[in-house]
Amino acid sequence: MPRVEFWQGNVSLAYGALAAGCRFFGGYPITPSSEIAETMAEKLPTLNGRFIQMEDEIAGIAATIGGSVAGYKAMTATSGPGFSLKQENMGLAYMAEIPIVIVDVMRGGPSTGLPTSIAQQDVMQARWGSHGDHGTIAYAPSSVQECYEIAIKAFNMAERFRQPVLIMSDEVLGHMREKVVVPEEGSLPIVNRKRPTCDPGEFIPYKPDQADNLPPMASFGDGYRWHITGLTHNEWGFPTNCAEEIAKKCARLMDKVSAYRDDIVEYETESVDDAKIIVVAYGSVARTALSAVRQARKNGLKVGYFRPITLWPFPDREIETLAEKAGTVLVPELNFGQMVLEVERAIHGKAGVVQMSLVNGELFQPSEILKKIEEVAR
Amino acid sequence: MPRPEVLDWLRNKFFPHMWCPGCGHGIIMHAILRALVASGKTKEETVIASGIGCSSRMPGYIDACTMHTTHGRSLGFATGIKLARPELTIVDVMGDGDCTAIGGNHFIHACRRNIGITAVVMNNNIYGMTGGQASPTTPLGAKATTAPFGVIDPPFDVCKLAQGAGATYVARATIAQPLLCEQYIKNGIANKGFSVVEIISSCHTQFGRRNNRRTPLDNLNYLKGASVPLVKAEGMAPEELEGKIVTGEFVKREGTEYTDLYLELIARVGGDRV
Ligand SMILES: Cc1ncc(C[n+]2csc(CCOP(=O)(O)OP(=O)(O)O)c2C)c(N)n1
Ligand code: SF4
Numbered sequence: 246m247p248r249v250e251f252w253q254g255n256v257s258l259a260y261g262a263l264a265a266g267c268r269f270f271g272g273y274p275i276t277p278s279s280e281i282a283e284t285m286a287e288k289l290p291t292l293n294g295r296f297i298q299m300e301d302e303i304a305g306i307a308a309t310i311g312g313s314v315a316g317y318k319a320m321t322a323t324s325g326p327g328f329s330l331k332q333e334n335m336g337l338a339y340m341a342e343i344p345i346v347i348v349d350v351m352r353g354g355p356s357t358g359l360p361t362s363i364a365q366q367d368v369m370q371a372r373w374g375s376h377g378d379h380g381t382i383a384y385a386p387s388s389v390q391e392c393y394e395i396a397i398k399a400f401n402m403a404e405r406f407r408q409p410v411l412i413m414s415d416e417v418l419g420h421m422r423e424k425v426v427v428p429e430e431g432s433l434p435i436v437n438r439k440r441p442t443c444d445p446g447e448f449i450p451y452k453p454d455q456a457d458n459l460p461p462m463a464s465f466g467d468g469y470r471w472h473i474t475g476l477t478h479n480e481w482g483f484p485t486n487c488a489e490e491i492a493k494k495c496a497r498l499m500d501k502v503s504a505y506r507d508d509i510v511e512y513e514t515e516s517v518d519d520a521k522i523i524v525v526a527y528g529s530v531a532r533t534a535l536s537a538v539r540q541a542r543k544n545g546l547k548v549g550y551f552r553p554i555t556l557w558p559f560p561d562r563e564i565e566t567l568a569e570k571a572g573t574v575l576v577p578e579l580n581f582g583q584m585v586l587e588v589e590r591a592i593h594g595k596a597g598v599v600q601m602s603l604v605n606g607e608l609f610q611p612s613e614i615l616k617k618i619e620e621v622a623r
Numbered sequence: 624m625p626r627p628e629v630l631d632w633l634r635n636k637f638f639p640h641m642w643c644p645g646c647g648h649g650i651i652m653h654a655i656l657r658a659l660v661a662s663g664k665t666k667e668e669t670v671i672a673s674g675i676g677c678s679s680r681m682p683g684y685i686d687a688c689t690m691h692t693t694h695g696r697s698l699g700f701a702t703g704i705k706l707a708r709p710e711l712t713i714v715d716v717m718g719d720g721d722c723t724a725i726g727g728n729h730f731i732h733a734c735r736r737n738i739g740i741t742a743v744v745m746n747n748n749i750y751g752m753t754g755g756q757a758s759p760t761t762p763l764g765a766k767a768t769t770a771p772f773g774v775i776d777p778p779f780d781v782c783k784l785a786q787g788a789g790a791t792y793v794a795r796a797t798i799a800q801p802l803l804c805e806q807y808i809k810n811g812i813a814n815k816g817f818s819v820v821e822i823i824s825s826c827h828t829q830f831g832r833r834n835n836r837r838t839p840l841d842n843l844n845y846l847k848g849a850s851v852p853l854v855k856a857e858g859m860a861p862e863e864l865e866g867k868i869v870t871g872e873f874v875k876r877e878g879t880e881y882t883d884l885y886l887e888l889i890a891r892v893g894g895d896r897v
Contacts, residue, residue: 271703293894295706300732304699311703337693465688466708468667472683474691483637
C-alpha cells in the first residue's frame with residue numbers, strides 16, 4: 246500500500262533521494278535549502294549512510310564527489326550563493342564523470358539577493374555555469390510529490406550517465422507543504438551505476454562500452470586502481486594534449502546527453518491540441534500558469550499549457566511542433582528572461598513569443614497570467 | 624635506485640613525469656612510496672589525492688587509487704572518500720599554495736576534525752606550476768613574479784597552523800633528509816587521526832633562479848645549512864632561529880578520529896543494523 250504523507254518540498258526531495266539509494270550527503274547550510282541537509286543529517290546515520298556538514302559549499306560538493314568515488318550514491322543541496330561556489334567542482338564531476346545529484350533551491354539574486362524569496366534566476370547557470378562544455382541534465386519539479394519522484398529520477402540519470410544531475414527547485418516549492426503519495430518500495434525503477442566486470446589488471450577507466458558509449462565505473466576500495474583528474478584525459482585517465490584524444494573525450498561529454506536526449510527529456514501538457522496560445526512554464530510558476538490556463542479555457546479561450554520537467558535537455562522539438570500549430574507562446578518566468586531564450590531558439594521564428602517577467606521576490610498570481618493571456622488573445 | 628617493491632608502485636604508463644629535472648618533488652614521491660611499502664599498505668587500499676600544482680601531479684604517477692582534483696580542494700574530496708570508506712589509507716599531497724592559500728580553510732577544518740588522512744605538504748615556498756608567483760609561505764623579502772620588489776606579506780608556518788587547528792601528528796623535514804621524510808610520513812600514516820607532514824621541497828626553476836639558488840644543488844645545500852633539529856632549536860634564542868628551518872615531530876598525541884566517531888554515531892542510532 247502506498248503511504249500518504251504531508252511533507253515540505255525539501256523534506257520530500259530528501260526522502261526521494263533516500264528512496265533512490267542516496268547514502269552520502271555533503272553540504273553547507275543555506276536558506277532555502279537547509280531542510281534537505283537537516284533531513285539527511287537525521288536519516289542517513291540510521292541507514293548506515295554518511296552525512297557531513299563541511300566548511301563551505303566548495304568542500305560540500307568535494308566531499309559528495311569523494312563519497313561517489315568511494316561507491317556511494319551521493320548528493321549535495323544548496324541555493325544561489327552556494328550554487329555559485331559549487332560550479333568549479335561541478336566541472337570536475339563532469340570531466341571526471343562522477344555521478345552526483347546537486348539540488349539548487351532557487352532564491353533571488355544576484356549575490357545574497359533574497360534568501361527567503363522565490364526566483365528562477367539560476368536556470369541558465371545550471372546549463373552554462375561551470376566553465377567549459379558539457380551536456381547538462383536539470384529537472385524542475387513543480388509539486389512536493391514531484392520533488393520525491395524527481396529525486397529518484399535524478400539519481401537514476403546520474404548513475405546511468407556518470408555525471409552531475411541538477412534539481413532546480415525553488416523557495417516556494419522547497420518550503421510548501423503538500424500531500425505526497427509515497428510510492429511503494431520497488432514500484433519505481435532504481436538505476437545503479439554500471440560496474441566493471443573485467444579483471445582489475447585490464448581495467449581502462451574511461452574506455453566506453455561499445456553498446457552505449459558509456460564507461461563503467463569502479464569505486465575506490467573495490468580492488469580497481471585508476472586515476473581521476475580534471476585535466477582533459479584519454480581512456481586511461483591520463484592527461485592528454487593529443488588533439489584526437491581531446492576531441493573524443495569532449496565530444497563524449499556532450500554526446501551522453503544528446504545521444505540519449507529522448508530518454509531524458511520530460512514534459513507535461515494540457516489542452517494543447519486546439520490551442521492558439523501555449524503557456525510554457527516550469528517549477529512553481531507552472532502551478533499558477535496552469536490555473537490561469539484552466540480559467541482561460543473556462544472563459545472560452547483556446548489556451549494550452551506546456552511544462553518542461555527537464556529544463557536541460559530542453560524539450561525543444563516538442564515545443565516547436567506545438568508552437569507552430571498554435572502561433573503564439575507565452576513564457577512567464579521569475580527572471581528577466583532566461584528559458585524564454587531557449588523557447589525562442591526552439592521555435593525558429595515559427596510562432597510569436599511573448600515574455601512575462603517578474604523579479605520582485607514574489608510568484609505570479611494566476612490572475613496576472615490570465616490577464617496576459619487575454620491580452621495576447623485579443 | 625628505488626627498490627623493486629617501491630618501483631612497483633609507479634604507473635609507468637604515465638611517464639615521463641612533468642617535473643623539471645632536479646625538482647624537489649620527486650624526492651618526496653619516493654619517500655611517500657617507501658613509507659607506504661614500509662607500512663605494509665596495498666595499492667588497492669591506498670588513495671592518493673591532490674589538488675593542482677606541480678606537487679599535485681604526483682598521484683598520476685602512483686599506481687594506486689588516485690585523484691587529482693581542483694586547486695586547494697583535495698582535502699574536501701579526501702574527506703568524502705575517508706568518511707565513505709574509513710578502512711582506506713589516504714595520503715593527500717598538496718603544494719604550499721594549494722594547502723595554505725586557496726585550500727587554507729579546508730586544511731584547518733581537516734585538522735579540526737582529526738579525520739584519518741595524512742597530508743603531505745610539499746612546501747617549495749612558491750607557486751611553481753604557474754610561473755613563480757608568491758605563496759603564503761614565500762619568505763619575507765624573497766622575489767617572486769608577483770613580488771618583483773620582494774615579498775612584504777608575512778608567511779605562514781604550516782606546522783604551527785596545523786598544531787593550532789588540532790592535527791594529532793605534525794612533523795617537518797626537508798628533501799635533504801629523505802630518510803627522515805620517509806619516517807615522518809610513515810608515522811603520519813600510522814597515526815589514526817589527521818597527520819600533517821610538511822616537507823620543505825625546492826623549486827630551482829621558479830624560486831631559486833630569482834633568489835640566488837639557481838641549481839638543484841644550491842637548494843639542497845641551502846636546506847642542509849638552514850635546518851635545525853627540534854631538540855637543538857629548543858635551546859636556541861628566537862634571533863638565532865631567524866631564517867632557520869626547524870625539523871622534527873611537533874605534535875604526536877592521541878585524539879579520537881573522525882570516522883571512528885561517525886561509525887560510533889551510526890551504531891548509537893542503530894544504523895549498523897541496516
Ligand atoms: C581555482 C584556481 N585558481 C588558480 C589556479 C592556477 N594555479 C595552478 S597551480 C597554482 C599554484 C601552485 O602552487 P603550489 O600549490 O605551491 O604548488 P607547486 O606548483 O609549487 O608544487 C595556481 C595558482 C587553478 N588551477 N585553479
Ligand atoms: S617548476 Fe618548480 S615545482 Fe614545478 S616541476 Fe619545476 S622545479 Fe618542480
